[in-house]
Amino acid sequence: MSGTFVGMPAFPKNAAKAVQNSQLRFNLRKATHTIRGKRAAVVGELDDWAELREAGKAIKDHTLRNLDRYLLQMEEKVTEAGGTVHWARDAAEANRIVARLVKETGETEVVKVKSMATMEIGLNEALAEEGIEAFETDLAELIVQLGDDFPSHILVPAIHRNRAEIRELFLKKMAGAPKDLTDEPRALAEAARLYLRQRFLEAKVAISGANFMIAETGTLVVLESEGNGRMCLTLPKTLISVVGIEKLLPAWQDLEVFLQLLPRSSTGERMNPYTSMWTGATEGQEFHLVLLDNGRTSVLADKVGRQALRCIRCSACLNVCPVYERAGGHSYGSVYPGPIGAILTPQLRGMDTPLDRSLPYASSLCGACYEVCPVAIDIPSVLVDLRGKARHPRTEKAGMAAAGWVFNRSKRLAKAQRFGGRMRRLVPKRLPGPLSGWTDTRDLPDIPAESFRDWWVREGGADGRRPAVPPVGNLPQESRKK
Amino acid sequence: MRVALFITCVNDTLFPGTGKAAVGLLRRLGVDVEFPLAQTCCGQMHLNTGYRDEAVKLANRFTETFAGYDAVVAPSGSCAAMVREQYPHLDIEDIPKVYDLSEFLVDVLKVTDVGAYFPHKVTYHPTCHSLRGLKVGDRPTDLLKMVRGLELVPLPGAEECCGFGGTFAVKNRDVSAAMCADKIGNVMKTGAEVLCAADNSCLLHIGGTLRRQKSGVRVLHLAEILASTEESAE
Structure with a gap:
């Protein structure tokens, strides 16, 4: 994955910093709740959503x-249709292949369609080392790239930026940005359009990923909103697509399901x-498909974890995740943030670093x-x-x-409870060590003098049988007062 | 029908009042609830923290303890969900039929009016494992709506997690606290005196924060509200 x-x-350390950032919290809350609401509305329109979901999973x-x-x-099929297929075991191999292909064209600049796979392998950085400059053409990716920043969301990688920040960035980093640029979304988009148009017209090589690959026909499919993808996929002479091996669908007909599931x-x-x-x-053009493994085969070997390979990178899980909403995308230290990132990254990268080991715990379940x-x-x-496979603190x-x-x-539990009951006045308000995580923001409950099981036995309830004396409903007014 | 109470380790140790209320309520409704003393913990904490082997031991212990019962009632959505949703992943066999309290009342006993009296303004937090694990739906609020004197006010953002998540609350303390702060903000907006839920673990977290902030809002388990009657309120 990307070395960045x-x-x-x-x-937890990254998230602790992020939750203190009120601007980030506000941006993320607003953005995720808006998309969440839109998703719920359009999903609610379909009577057969549950069946579609089941079909998507089954396919x-x-x-x-x-x-x-x-x-x-x-x-x-790709070969039959005049394309060339390359197989890449890992990120390094994929980057080598792409760099070689670009060099063979004699070009030093490429335009890019937004692609998770190329970010996963850190392609832009690898190309830069070979003297090749890659221009991101998706608006949000452009913002991230101009800012030397990391993406923080799969669908909206610049979700952590607001329009005032974007205006500043454009003025500073984007060649030809008008001096009187305002922070109106329309003005920002227009400035980016003019800048990108030049790139599209000049580019001889484009690099993309794909949302789907159809095995039956050898077709690649890209879904997008801005039209930059269409420009990159049609104008340049050479197209190189880097696609994870799990993006396959058997037949054209399967798109019926996924073209409904993904946009909604x-x-x-x-x-x-x-x-x-x-x-x-097409005649006069060149097409290369780089099939990327980069850990996917080992994920496929895992009985529980392999379901992560079903992912179609829609990011619905990010938009509903309460942890993502507070921690932000950068805390996950991967191009795949949020819940899907928490299960994908440790499987693709392994759990050798403190960060990757902590990801399966970045969820309240x-x-x-x-x-x-x-x-x-x-x-x-x-x-x-994954938690079961992670190394645990001593x-x-x-x-x-x-x-x-x-x-x-x-009997041990009963003894422990009695001990706790006797010691209940001695419990400090602040707990030591890792448990201080509890008492930093919360009071401890009052520890009762008698456990439920001791009460049951005292009331005459034998093992498994009801107490001889029927208990009354307890008095809520008395319960849990300080 | 033989009915057993699975009190859960958290309730047994920290919230015996919830257990007493559940027993009182069930007896009032004519259920001769039993309490097998061999019961301890369902293993959720171990499993969800990454200690599968310990969890399997406790899960097997649970199924042995409750074998022979027609129904096991647990006043905890998350422990009931552990047995029903997660035990099958652990290849546990002969899993006893476990109900969350509200499910048992509504689905098995077929009552929504349990004859309770609780003259307070209450808001209800559905808790994630009841909502998305067990899918108890409107059962708890249907029960609360029938309580005499009780004014039920809707909780904004009710379906959002409070940030407890077991050991998550300690391992990711900052995010957990941030989630709880938002939950509490919503609770305060309702103007309720009491925050009710069907899971004391979530209430331990939300209630502990409410108390630290001296908010004046009490937390109460659903069983305790449903157990109160006009006599007990005096």
Whole structure:
């Protein structure tokens, strides 16, 4: 994955900084709640959404089970249609292939369609080292690139920026920006348009990803909103597409499902403005497809985790995630932030760094992500499974072992409760060590003198039977007062 | 029908009042609820923190303890969801039939008016595992609406997580506190005296913050409101 995030601290530390940033909190809340509402409205319009979701999941699962076959079919069809297929085991290999292909054209500049796969492998940085400049043409990606910034959202990578910041950035970094540029969205978009138009007309090489690949016909599909993709995909002489191997769909007909699932889940639109499809190369043009593994095969080998490969990068999970909303995208230290990032990044990169180990814990397991996922990825279950594979802190391990020991015998639990009941006046208001995380912002509850089970036995309730004396409903007025 | 109460380790240890209320309520409705003393914890904390082996041990212990019961009632949406939703992932066999309290009242006993009296302004937080795990829907609020004297006010952003999340509250303290701050902001907007939920773990977190801020809002488990009667209120 991109080297740009290397060396970042663990998620909780990054998030602690982000929650203090009131401008970021405001931007994120406004943006995510707006898209969330739009998504809910357009999803609600379809009576068969549950069936579509089930179909999306089934098609993806079928494809992943037969990926070897469909990949070879894809290669065959693309080759037949005049394209060239390259296989890349990892980021380094993919970057080498793309750099070589660009050099062979003799060009030193390329235009780019927004693509998660090329960000994942850090293609722009790799090309820069080879003396090739890559221009992002998606408006938000352009903003991120001009600002030497990291993306913080899959769909809206500059979600952390407001329009005043964007105006400043354009004036400082974008060649030809009008001196009297205002921060009106229309004015900002117009300035970017004029700047990008020049790039489109000059570019001889374009680099893209793809939302889908159709094995049956060898067709690639890109969905977008701005039309910049269409420009890149049609004008330049050479097109290089870097696509993760999990983006395959068996047949043209499968698009029926995904062209409904993706726009509604992603931008909250019934249909996205531009859908471009191409098969191989047109006469006089060149097309290269780089099929990217970069850890995907090992994800596929994991029984629980492999469902993450169903992801169609819609980012609906980000827009409903309460943790993402407060922590922001940069805290995840990956081009894949939010709930999907929390299960994808540790699987693709492994859990060797403190950051990658902390990602499966970057969730309260509230389940909102699973509910909106258009391909029904059970993100909470994958998070829990990854937690089971992560290395745990020593003190936590000791604590969990002790708790397990107590819970394995009810008599031990009863003893521990009685001990706690006797000590209840001695519990400090602030707990030490990692537990201070609880008492920093919360009071502890009053520890009761008697546990429920001791009360049950005292009331004459034998094991499994009701108490001899029927208890009355307790008095709420007395409960939990200080 | 043999009915057992699964009190849950948190309620057993920290909130016996909720257990007493559940027993009182069920007896008032004619249910001869039993309490197997061998019960301890469903294993949720271990599983969700990444200690699967310990969780499996506790899950097996749970199924043994409650074998033979027609229904197991738990006054905790999240512990009930652990048994119903997560045990199958752990390959646990013969999982007992577990109900959250509101499900048991509405679906099994088929009552929504439990004869309760609670003359206070109350708002209800649905809690994630009840809402999205068990999918209890409107059952808790249907029950609350029938409580005499109770004024139920809707909670803005009710379906949003409060930020508890078990060990998440400690591991990601800042995000957890930020989520709770927003939840509390919404609670305060309602003007309610009491915040009710069907899960004391979430209430431990929200209630602990409300108390630290000296907000004057109390938290109460659904069982405790449903158990109160005119006699007990005096």
